[in-house]
Amino acid sequence: MVYKYSTKELTSKLISLLKEYKYQILAAITIMIISVILSVYAPKLVGKLINSLMRYALDLNDTPPKNLFNDVIIIVILFTISYLIRIPASRIMAKTSEGAIQKLRNQLYAKLSYIDIDESEFDGNIMARINNDVANLKAFISNTIILFLSDVAIIIFVLWMSSDMDLKLSGILFALALIYPFVIYPFHKKTRDQYKIHQNDLGNIMGFIGDFLKNRMMIESFNSEEYSRKRFREYNIRQKDSYKKSRFYTEAMYPVNSFITINLQVFLYIYGGLLVYVGSIDMGTFTTFVLYYQLMKKPIISIGNTLNTVRTSYACLDRIYEILDSPEKRKEEFPEVDGISEIEFENITYGEIKDFNLKILPGEHVCLTGDKRNDLIKIFLGLLEAENGSVKVNDLDLSKYDINSNKNLIGVSTEENYVIDGTVEENIVCGDEFSPEDVMEVCESIGLHSLIEKFPDRYETKISFDSHNISTRERKLICLARALMRDPELLIVDYNKDLGIDLLTKIIEGRTTIVLAQDDDVANMLDMKALPIN
DSSP states (O other): OOOSSOHHHHHHHHHHHHGGGHHHHHHHHHHHHHHHHHHHHHHHHHHHHHHHHHHHHTTOSOOOOTTHHHHHHHHHHHHHHHHHTHHHHHHHHHHHHHHHHHHHHHHHHHHHTTSOOOTTSOHHHHHHIIIIIHHHHHHIIIIIHHHHHHHHHHHHHHHHHHHTTOHHHHHHHHHHHHHHHHHHHHHHHHHHHHHHHHHHHHHHHHHHHHHHHHHHHHHHHTTOHHHHHHHHHHHHHHHHHHHHHHHHHHHHHHHHHHHHHHHHHHHHHHHHHHHHHHTSSOHHHHHHHHHHHHHHHHHHHHHHHHHHHHHHHHHHHHHHHHHHTSOOOOOEEOOOOSOOOOEEEEEEEETTEEEEEEEEOTTOEEEEESTTHHHHHHHHHTSSOOSEEEEEETTEETTTEEGGGOTTTEEEEOTTOOOOSEEHHHHHHTTSOOOHHHHHHHHHHTTOHHHHTTSTTGGGOEEOTTOSSSOHHHHHHHHHHHHHTTOOSEEEEEOOTTTOHHHHHHHHTTSEEEEEOSSSHHHHHHTOEEEEOO
16 A cells, blocks of 8 residues: 555644644635625626626616626625635745645654654655645645635535526536536546656655765765666656656646536536526526636636646645654663763674673773774663673663753763754754863863864864865764763763874863773773673
8 A cells, every 4th residue: 555544634734733823724614705795796786887888788678787887896805815825825825825735844853853864765856845745735735725715615605696696507517516526526536646656756755866965975986877867867768757656646636627617617508598588597597607616716726737736735745644654663761870880792792792791880981992882882772782782881771761851960972973054162062051161171272273263263173074175074063062061971982193192181070971992902001801792
């Protein structure tokens, strides 16, 4: 099954998303209904006006209509107001969509921290859901909902207003309304799944581009540009094919709709003209029906195009809630403690790591070496899940508690040297409240301040994960400054030549430390315990 949720379930989720905006939506719908009533009532006045003009033109012992000008003004006012009052309705729905989508994006962002993301899925595909799918849903809430309801309301009111005028002519309008669902249902059934497939393929393209931008230097260094282009062409062809399949039947629906509406329109003109000729109805009634048919024809055809947008939006909604309804792996916050009394790795098994055991006491320095040292730290930080065994801090199992939630306990600077899109200072404080003096003090203690002073905008210099305006050493020191900002009791630090042995000696003094290194050299130099993780 392509869709995870049924149409009914997706509708329920949409209603739940918009629940807190129910009064704004109700106001917009009320305004829209008033607009429809005015636009549907106006043709009746036009019919009466036509009858008055006909009686005068044929000189049927009638005087010129005294209120002719007033009637024309009233008709113009009704049509004008019916369209103008749709502006506030559109503005209400635009603000509603902005608020709902902002809330949805926040929920998605928060959710990403607590779910497992399929490794076969591009990071960019996740981004496509947050950006492209959410943007489609925003347009749907802002425009399509009110447009769809307006079209349905026009059809209902036209049928209602025409039913008490002439049953024969109103039968044509009823026929148009009854035939249409039987026409669109097969098209809808044929294409429903294809819309979701197309959104997935579109997400894969955006995901591939996102991953390419992130890894373009590596692709170039391995001379893999042609292979990358080949894969992109494959994704592009797949997206094109799914687009064709999703739109083939719906594009065919438009000429079918036009064929039905034009033929019924011709029949209305011929039959209505005949009724006028034999005197069954007057010219005003016929004119009113012609206007009603024109008024009803537009939403009938429009609904077909609107349903394309509805299907696309529901496909996007399905993809969004695939993430929001994913099971969470949320841990409890690590409690406030006076300090770290003991860190224990007990019988840890993960891949090539077998039954690893280690106890670290306060103030102890340990050096982890070997190919799998980073995997062990990721297990400690909760980024990987051990196949067997446990990690405990102060006898609290880290499979249940998030050690990262207590920022005063732990500072981490690994070999990845992650930086975010922002200024140097933002990367160091990482959302916490620190004075510029505190930031400068930490940077001076590790020799970073003098380097930052040479940056174009000093601490306000913009950097990002793939920045080329800072060196590898500067990036390393920025990440180290971030780890040291709260003067943590436990420091986990990756050692390389950019750090230097003198600086390492300085920062580990007086605190529990886990050093990650390629070999035992640093452990031998600093006389610390070394454990190979292979």
